[in-house]
Amino acid sequence: MSNPLIDNPNQTPDFQAVKPEHFLPAIDAAYDESMAIVDEIKNCDDLPTFENTIEPLEKTSRAMSRIFSIYGAFYSNKSSKAIEELYQPLSRKAQKLTKEIFQDDALAARFKSVYDARDTLGLDDEQIRVLQELYGEFEESGTLLSPADREELNTVDEAMIDFCAQYKSNLAASTNQQAFIVSQAETAGIPEDTLASMEENFAQAIAGISAGAKDADKEFYEELSDEVKQHLQTAGNAKGYLFVPERLAIDTLLGIAEDRGFREKIFNALNNTGTEAPYTNEAPIRLLQEYRQKRVEILNRGRPQNEQYKDYTDYALSKTMAGSLAAVEALFDEIEAPLLKRFEEEIQTLTEFAAENGQNDPLEPWDVPFWTERYKKETWGYDSKELSEYLEVGNVIEGFIDHASELFNIRFEENKNYSTISDDVRAFDIYDDKGGYIGILHMDLFARTGKRGGAWATTYQSATDGKPVISAMNCNLPKPAAGKPALVDPVQVTTFFHEAGHSLNMLLGTRSRYPILHGTSAHASDFTEQQAMVQERWAFEREVLKRYAKHYKTGAAVPDALIEAKLESESFMADRQPLLIIQNARRDFLFHSTNPSRYRNTADIHEKAKLDSPVADMIRPYPLTRFDHLFSSPQSSYAAGYYSYLWADTCAADLFSFFKDSSLYDTARGVALREFYADGCARTTHETFNRFAGRAPSTSAFRKEYGIDTPAAHSSEPDNKPKPS
Ligand SMILES: [Zn+2]
Incomplete structure (x- = not known):
């Protein structure tokens, strides 16, 4: 049987030719290919060196991730029962490979002899980073554990794939239910x-x-x-x-x-998604919680006494830019109270406004967005529906391309020859200013059956073995009927710029000669969300909006008065978003810090993690039973990591302030920001940030954006106060 996943590994994926039955044989072939590399390293008679041990080791996961990336495209964008059912066997095979490699004592011994001598081998910074990444893989896989503990770890890891599979399939069915x-x-x-x-x-x-x-x-x-x-x-x-x-x-x-x-x-x-029989997610997430804690307990057995993780939250945060729960709590402490105070006042305003306009019942959370829109219209004359008439999806795409081209000095060229996951997808070749090839961007923007909800970006193909990087950005815009315009609302435009920002990171972040350090692969989400969140900030800047927002019927440029109304009304209820993140993050942290024996149910966690405010219910936090960020994979980087969106938002505000305070398309700053993206994971998160900003991150720009820049904060602290870490 010909198999497009095996036959032409060096061609760009032919999505139209791939069928569900191609994946299992392809994953077996990828497994064998990787194991052949492992054997070669082990059979090498020479003393271990970076070249004969680390470089081939860095390549061992490539074949597998290639198949997984394509499977991911089907799973998320074109799913079916047949595709869903492959999640378990494919994940198990990938896990088996990881264990085969990183629990191999002979291989570990060769690795260790290079790792231990790293300071004497004349390695450069990137090579040291590669060693650190791989060391982490060995540790995660249980190399430092006794054979019995390893066995236990393997059982835990295998079970977690099943719980995730159960969670995902319940979620999909429950959404329809x-x-x-x-x-x-x-x-x-x-x-x-x-x-x-x-x-x-x-x-x-x-x-x-x-x-x-x-x-x-x-x-x-x-x-x-x-x-x-x-x-x-x-x-x-x-x-x-x-x-x-x-x-x-x-x-x-x-x-x-x-x-x-x-x-x-x-x-x-x-x-209610994930809460009603027969698709309730209470059981799978309880088990995931218990097994995540168990996993950390087992890993602790291989660590010195003074380096033990307290719980899953502590373990997860040890790998992030924030570094510890204390650092995140310090950020929350700094901004939560002033945001909450303003939110309470705004809810009061809305309650009165709704009553004046005929709603006699008390305000409920499902009323808040509705009355916010009305209030903005009456107070500032801002109507998001009116603005949407200037935001036809084609114009938004053009607008983003125009913006990114100028900011990063790159060029987009649409290419209709690529095979894509759906006919809705538009694909672009991207070049640098000297005509050098950067990679391919797929834009899959419309909702359809078989595509999961929300918005996300991913890598379909890594820049390895001479192949170009392919990134895909995905949204769920309602698809208009034939011949009708696709009008996008302002929130969706922000989402578009966000996901496109992730894709730019994946496309540009290939500076390192070691793909293990490309894009977003090795850094935690409190860093990798920054490249996305900083892009959002250009979308509604006056001069940017004026370039791309054209009326869908007349082609007229967006009127100045409408832009002004948008900007003036922007801060009203803006605090709801960071508060939602704090509320979600508290649920996430509490869930992942709770002793499994004391864990009763999700309602209990929801109640205990609630914000301390009479209007806490007006924020719509995610119920744990459908909190996809936390449970989409056994070791999702957003598990005990949801706070990332706030941490990254403060850093993104900081990055953007360098443009906002001078020029939105300042050439030198644009070059520096492109470097920030190009770094991928080749440096530590703090190094990459400091190289751009010349200092550690500050929350000052964020506080200014959200209008909580209290005079006290100014007088008692220097402007560039670094975040505690
Ligand atoms: Zn994101």
Whole structure:
């Protein structure tokens, strides 16, 4: 059987030719290829050197990650039951390879002899970083443990793959289970393209009823609730709307849907995902919690007494830029109280405003985005729907390309010849200012069946063995009906710039000659979110917006008054986002610090980790049962790491302030920022940051952006106060 995953390993992936049945043989072939390298290192008769041991060792995971990256594209962007079912066997095989390599005592001995002599071998900084990364792999894999402890670690690791698989499959099914029929009356205020998506969901569900239905449609129908199924069966061929949580940007919808009952329903549908039988996630995440703690306990057995991890949170933070829970707590302490104080005042304002405008019932969390929009319109004349008319997706893409080209002195050229995961995807070749080839960017922007919710960026192919890096950025914009414009709301534009920022990091971050140090691979998310979050900040700058925001019908440039209204109203309720991150992070930390014997259920954690404020409920934190960041893989870098979004946001504000305070496209700063991206993981996070800023990160720009730049903070501390770490 020909297999596109095996036959042409050096060609760009042919997504159209890959079928689910290709993955298992391909992963076996990748396994053998890697083990052949391992044997070669072990059979080498010469004394271990960096060249004959470390360099080949660095290559051992390449074949496997190549297959996994392509599998990831299918899993996230074009999934099906057949693809979902491959998660377990593929993950197990990858784990087996890691253990085979990093628990091999003969190999470890060769590695150790180079590692121990590292200061005498004349190695450069990058080679030292490679050694440190690999040392971490050996330690993580249990090399320092006794054979019995290793065995226990392997059992724990294997079980965690199963718990994650269970979590993921529950989440996918539960998302469909929470879907509900939307009546005509409930659609007030919802834009056409969103309605079109809901109509498509409905049609897909109806299609799933018939005997000859496609598998994907049948599976979708099967997972719907009995209530929805009954409705569909009596609906016949009629049209209708079916709301599926995760397939749409909920916050956007909460801001514009006029029917209060509908808002409450979408809010609850999201909250209840993963909580109802037969798809409840309480059990798999409880087990993950217990096994993560167990894993740390086992690793501790190989560590000296004074270097023991206290719990999973302590372990996870030891690998980050923040470095410790104390450093994160110090950041929270600095900004939480002033943000919360302002948020409480804003909620009071909104409560009064809603009452004046006819809502007599108390304000609920599903009302907050809606009344915020109204309040901004009445107070500053700002209407996000009006601005959306200037944000057609093609213009936004052009706008981003224009911005990134100028900032980094690079060039994008659309290339329609690449095979892509869906016909919706647009692919671009990227070149540097001297015509040198940088890599390929895939943009997959629209929601569809089989694509997971949210937005993310990933690497489809690493820059190894002469191949170009391929990065993909993914959003879930509602796909407009044929011939209609795809209007994007401002929040989605920010998300677009964010994910594109991650992709730029993956594309540009290949400076090191060792791919293990490329892109985002070796650094924690409190650093790798910075490259994404700093890009967001250009999106709505006056001069940038004026370049790309053109009316979808008339082509007219966005009026100055609308830009001013947007900028003036921006800070109202802006504090909700960092507070949401703090609230989510507290849940995450408490969950990962709790002794398993004292862990009762998620509701208990939610209650104990609640922000100390009467309006805490007005923030929509993520329920643990659908907190994908934490459970998408056994050792997700966001587990005990959700705080990263806040840590990185303060650093990104700091990075951006160098432009904001001089010129948005300052040439020298642009070069320096490109270097920041180009570093990838070739230096430590602090080194890369300091090289750009000339000092450690400061929260001062963040406090200024969020309007919590209290006079006290100014008078008692120098402007460039470094963050405690
Ligand atoms: Zn991100």
